[in-house]
Amino acid sequence: MAAKTLTIDGHLVSARPGETLLAAIREAGITVPTLCHLDGLSDVGACRLCLVEIEGQRRLQPACMTMVSEGMVVHTNTPRLQSYRRQIIELLFAERNHVCAVCVASGHCELQRLAGMVGMDHVRYEYLSPNCPVDISHPRFGIDHNRCVLCTRCVRACDEIEGVHTWDVAGRGVNAHVITDLNQPWGASTTCTSCGKCQLACPTGAIFPRGVTVGERPHASERIALIVEARKQRW
Amino acid sequence: MSRLRIATIWLGGCSGCHMSLLDLDEWLIELAARADLVYSPIADAKRFPPNVDLTLIEGAIANDEHLELAHTARRHSKIVVSFGDCAVTGNVTALRNPLGSAQNVLQQVYIEHGDPGGVIPHDPGIVPVLLDKVVPVHQVIPVDYYLPGCPPSAPRIRALLEALIEGREPAADIRFG
Numbered sequence: 001m002a003a004k005t006l007t008i009d010g011h012l013v014s015a016r017p018g019e020t021l022l023a024a025i026r027e028a029g030i031t032v033p034t035l036c037h038l039d040g041l042s043d044v045g046a047c048r049l050c051l052v053e054i055e056g057q058r059r060l061q062p063a064c065m066t067m068v069s070e071g072m073v074v075h076t077n078t079p080r081l082q083s084y085r086r087q088i089i090e091l092l093f094a095e096r097n098h099v100c101a102v103c104v105a106s107g108h109c110e111l112q113r114l115a116g117m118v119g120m121d122h123v124r125y126e127y128l129s130p131n132c133p134v135d136i137s138h139p140r141f142g143i144d145h146n147r148c149v150l151c152t153r154c155v156r157a158c159d160e161i162e163g164v165h166t167w168d169v170a171g172r173g174v175n176a177h178v179i180t181d182l183n184q185p186w187g188a189s190t191t192c193t194s195c196g197k198c199q200l201a202c203p204t205g206a207i208f209p210r211g212v213t214v215g216e217r218p219h220a221s222e223r224i225a226l227i228v229e230a231r232k233q234r235w
Numbered sequence: 236m237s238r239l240r241i242a243t244i245w246l247g248g249c250s251g252c253h254m255s256l257l258d259l260d261e262w263l264i265e266l267a268a269r270a271d272l273v274y275s276p277i278a279d280a281k282r283f284p285p286n287v288d289l290t291l292i293e294g295a296i297a298n299d300e301h302l303e304l305a306h307t308a309r310r311h312s313k314i315v316v317s318f319g320d321c322a323v324t325g326n327v328t329a330l331r332n333p334l335g336s337a338q339n340v341l342q343q344v345y346i347e348h349g350d351p352g353g354v355i356p357h358d359p360g361i362v363p364v365l366l367d368k369v370v371p372v373h374q375v376i377p378v379d380y381y382l383p384g385c386p387p388s389a390p391r392i393r394a395l396l397e398a399l400i401e402g403r404e405p406a407a408d409i410r411f412g
Contacts, residue, residue: 097330120379120409130333
């Protein structure tokens with residue numbers, strides 16, 4: 001297996017064949033913002049935050065869904081990319097009701113942290129202010145659709161790690177939303193094992209353990225990668 | 236150097252940002268040596284005066300009075316700062332937006348979830364009239380700087396004020412909630 005050599009932001013980097021560009025970028029010590037990516041889960045390229053410029057390609061490519069190739073010349077932080085990343089975060093804030101001041105995840109939220117990272121000091125778009133439901137029919141967890149960014153990390157954790165696929169996405173465009181079973185209340189789900197991996201995977205305050213209040217939901221998404229790693233080892 | 240003329244206004248917010256401003260404690264005495272507070276909920280001034288150097292706006296635009304005061308402040312101020320999350324995003328003040336029009340919000344609060352026999356307050360010229368949608372300050376007037384936070388902490392307010400008073404560009408300081 002010959003290593004691939006590529007150039008990332010002017011640095012020569014070698015990567016394993018079959019490795020994603022995102023992994024190569026991170027191994028080179030470069031930070032690219034991500035939201036739908038979670039170590040341990042498959043990638044879907046949904047959030048578009050990790051878009052990069054590749055010389056010779058007209059289109060921007062999501063680093064998480066692009067495989068490294070020999071001689072690639074990649075730029076991860078151009079003014080155009082910075083501008084798009086800020087727009088993406090602004091649109092996410094404008095689409096649902098992300099009220100950090102009264103959110104269970106405040107201080108531990110990836111969206112809140114990303115706002116700072118991309119320099120979003122205000123949102124230039126009009127807020128849609130949709131009327132979103134909160135489902136607390138499950139005895140241990142709740143889902144607040146006001147905070148959901150549709151990253152589908154819960155869907156993938158439930159499907160790929162727990163193996164039950166309770167979660168999925170229904171609807172299209174601004175009507176898209178995550179559902180449990182056949183769009184039934186979470187508490188009525190017959191497939192949910194109450195394992196809580198969706199809650200671990202959630203980057204915002206959308207899925208939370210019941211009983212927590214403002215700022216009390218810790219961020220524990222890295223535990224998904226730990227579970228995946230532990231499954232590989234047999235003691 | 237002539238003394239700076241600073242104003243603060245309190246629109247649709249809880250006054251927590253002004254509390255945080257007061258939390259600057261003894262630095263306020265240093266500030267008072269260099270600037271006059273010409274209009275503020277914590278100063279005795281009835282009208283927003285002309286020729287203001289810097290205005291901090293706390294709160295979102297939720298009613299007709301806020302709208303008018305924001306425009307007045309903009310007209311008379313060189314620099315306008317959106318001060319805190321309500322001014323920057325709408326925040327808690329904008330939680331009513333998903334309920335729909337102002338009439339529907341009032342109906343929900345005073346009639347459907349109020350005491351039996353509740354009435355919707357209606358005194359034009361006395362009780363400000365709610366706007367149908369609560370909006371951040373920058374949606375109605377141009378804003379020069381943003382200081383998010385609920386509330387922004389006293390050291391963060393001080394960092395911004397010091398930079399603006401000295402004519403420097405404030406360092407990026409973004410923390411919502």
